[in-house]
Amino acid sequence: xxxxxxxxxxxxxxVGSPLSxxxxxxxxxxxxxxxxxxxxxxxxxxxxxxVGIGQISSExxxxxxxxxxxxxxxxxxxxxxxxxxxxxxxxxxxxxxLLGLEAFFGQGTRLxxx
Amino acid sequence: SQQGExxxxxxxxxxxxxxxxxxxxxxxxxxxxxxxxNSGRGLVHLILIRSNEREKHxxxxxxxxDTSKKSSSLLITASRAADTASYFCATDGYGQxxxxxxxxxxxxxx
Numbered sequence: 001x002x003x004x005x006x007x008x009x010x011x012x013x014x015v016g017s018p019l020s021x022x023x024x025x026x027x028x029x030x031x032x033x034x035x036x037x038x039x040x041x042x043x044x045x046x047x048x049x050x051v052g053i054g055q056i057s058s059e060x061x062x063x064x065x066x067x068x069x070x071x072x073x074x075x076x077x078x079x080x081x082x083x084x085x086x087x088x089x090x091x092x093x094x095x096x097x098l099l100g101l102e103a104f105f106g107q108g109t110r111l112x113x114x
Numbered sequence: 115s116q117q118g119e120x121x122x123x124x125x126x127x128x129x130x131x132x133x134x135x136x137x138x139x140x141x142x143x144x145x146x147x148x149x150x151x152n153s154g155r156g157l158v159h160l161i162l163i164r165s166n167e168r169e170k171h172x173x174x175x176x177x178x179x180d181t182s183k184k185s186s187s188l189l190i191t192a193s194r195a196a197d198t199a200s201y202f203c204a205t206d207g208y209g210q211x212x213x214x215x216x217x218x219x220x221x222x223x224x
């Protein structure tokens with residue numbers, strides 16, 4: 001069966017420090033991968049998505065970057081965190097949205113930048 | 115621009131009552147999905163309805179879709195305290211992206 005792992009669950013980082021959040025998927029090949037950010041009590045904002053290794057699309061200009069070094073690995077990074085980067089980050093995967101296949105989400109990372 | 119918009123933003127009901135949440139979207143879609151999120155957790159898929167479908171049922175869930183009005187509703191019947199969560203609609207925006215609305219926070223009081 002397919003599973004998605006996202007870590008860490010919580011993270012407190014000082015302003016200006018680097019960030020690396022990792023997400024891995026098991027049990028499927030060539031998934032579409034997504035990074036979302038959720039502000040408290042709000043909806044999900046799509047940050048990055050990837051349809052294949054090395055293929056990254058960015059939805060919003062920001063202080064973050066994403067990479068997909070392996071088929072089932074998706075990494076969210078920042079060189080220098082800002083206070084505004086605080087939030088709940090969710091990784092997700094899907095096979096094909098247009099065919100109506102659902103997205104599977106990780107449990108999220110609560111990032112607090114202090 | 116954001117595709118899905120749910121209303122109400124928050125809903126509080128008594129256990130046993132029905133809960134109805136609505137979602138509106140702006141562009142044409144292939145399908146619309148509803149997700150649930152417990153506080154501080156990831157989202158879990160509930161139900162999908164395709165653009166050529168008008169109504170779909172799954173257990174205590176009933177979803178309707180009106181493509182002419184670009185809207186969908188999620189009905190949870192005989193609600194339970196365990197249904198307390200945030201509910202999001204998601205549409206296929208463009209390409210392989212999901213576009214989520216801001217969600218409805220449902221509180222079911224025992």
